[in-house]
Amino acid sequence: MDKKKKFTKIQELTYELKIKDVMTKKVVIVSPRKPIYELRKILYKKGISGTPVVTKGELVGLISIEDFIKCLAQGEMNALIEEKMAKKVETLYADEPVVHAVRKFDQYGFGRFPVIKRNNKKLVGIITKGDIIKGLLKKLEIDYHEEEIHRYRASHIFEDIIADNTTLTFQYNVVGKDFNKAGESASGLKRTLYRLGIQPNIVRRASIATYEAEMNIVVFTNGGKLTASVQPHQIKIDASDSGPGIPDIEQAMQPGFSTAPKWVRELGFGAGMGLLNIKNCVDKMTLDSKVGKGTHLEAVLYLN
Amino acid sequence: MTIEEIKEILEAEVITGSDNLKMEVKIGCAADLMSDVLAFAKPGAILLTGLTNPQVVRTVEIADVKAICFVRGKKPDENTIKLAKDKNLILLMTHLPMFESCGRLYKKGLVGLGYLDINKRNG
Known part of the structure; x- marks a missing residue:
């Protein structure tokens, strides 16, 4: 298995795999009607730096630790999340190939993108670069190894028999x-x-x-x-x-x-x-x- | 022609294999007799059929046919679908009858098997 071949295989997989196959499906979310101060414990407890804002399953914004710090500095801890969140959010569709996510990470330099359904904007997951790497490795392991090992073992059997x-x-x-x-x-x-x-x-x-x-x-x-x-x-x-x-x-x-x-x-x-x-x-x-x-x-x- | 194009042309529904719609098929083949599929179908073809039992899936697997489109609005049962998933095959279903399905695909440039000789060697 030479290096060049392996690279092509991964490229191929980024087209084959869909975002829904690799994304994290359990997403921490907040409601837009919550006050900013409640963010502290959510972000701290879950060890995350931002979270999608969701109403009735639909993505309405994104709030990050930077927004929280700004409010803290300006004494606006009682403001509602919907007032301070970013409303224009870059998202990805669940049925897009992983290669679109790779491009978007390159383009924006963000740490994560919310994943929504194409037809109704419902939030279905979140994707990080780590998710992509994990997803690719998993697929490589399943696809490649299993069948290749079987084939390699079996196809050399006649050569090994004396x-x-x-x-x-x-x-x-x-x-x-x-x-x-x-x-x-x-x-x-x-x-x-x-x-x-x-x-x-x-x-x-x-x-x-x-x-x-x-x-x-x-x-x-x-x-x-x-x-x-x-x-x-x-x-x-x-x-x-x-x-x-x-x-x-x-x-x-x-x-x-x-x-x-x-x-x-x-x-x-x-x-x-x-x-x-x-x-x-x-x-x-x-x-x-x-x-x-x-x-x-x-x-x-x-x-x- | 890709499976996606076939789906559009036949106004078909994807039963399984939606991850693989970019796959190319070069030849169309239509039959309700599985023996004919075994005897004549070419590798990489799509099969149009009105039969929906699991044997259709087994037959196309053996014949290296990559996709099946069920015509006349017939939907296969769970067993058939599960088997197709296991074998990584694509299943479509159209409400069009066989004749019209074939006609639409042929008109858009999907070719058939050409002249067949029953006594000719397979493969």
Whole structure:
């Protein structure tokens, strides 16, 4: 990870992150109808140097320690906050990207900006430079580290293994007739293959083939197994079940031929494209089936 | 075309993914048959569909499609929305019917998949 790349990533994040993602949401506020002397304990207790002035949730001004000191010097401690506050306040919208806040801090040199909702001026938070740094670090940690570490670890696995032949096997149990979980195996395999550093278009083809095979197991059988065997030169996908079997494989391969029940069609599947689609996604496909015994599909994709 | 532009053109509502409206999609794809999506959709496309079950989300995830716009005012259930959030997908919903949605986007320059061959190799 070189310096230049890291810098660009942070810049990118300042566009991606919204002010509402990094701001402090718990804001100390005062009412405009309070006398100035009450500010003393609020600012002192909370250790802050200024606070938004709010009526019915709406931002009406900003009062700072400087305003307080001025009143103290002029003996106006009983004046109301609304008389002494700054009424023209620079604010930021909650849905603006963080980069706008960065620019505003540069432009005004203030320590903080109140954050309001775009449509109704309601105060929803306050933002400091510290909030921005914290927010960026947090996002960097989550986004970058997690996935990068997974990927780094996994994509070097073949280099670290000393053997004449290496095969990584991933096995998934597919539950029959359960449409809610249908697709989870293919989704899991997709992420795994991606982390292994396999080319995205090969990952995509392997996932589509696996997903179609998974759907067939879900729709037609009471369950089965999906196994992906990854070797440095190829991925082999095995889908096996002990379901009703396919009486005529040639017919089943025809586009549009389907024996799927109505409820499956209503969900957008069973259009008679599955097997053909698998064949079109992989480099080699073999299909074995015995009526009453089950079906075994093997699909191979060559790497590089 | 960005998701934001699509949202304007279709007068659509963003269901999830509002942080990501600047994302570009290059191709439009419309289908109610998920097998067709798997067979023909291109990576980075937006899918217009009338189906709202969680399998739509799973299908587009597998097919590398980045956004879905539900047509005819159909809103997906919580399960579907949650799954889309987990997978970082964008969901929109328009009250326009499928034909009009496609027509508006095509007119504004979003291209389709072109000539399709059912027996051609995918990817």
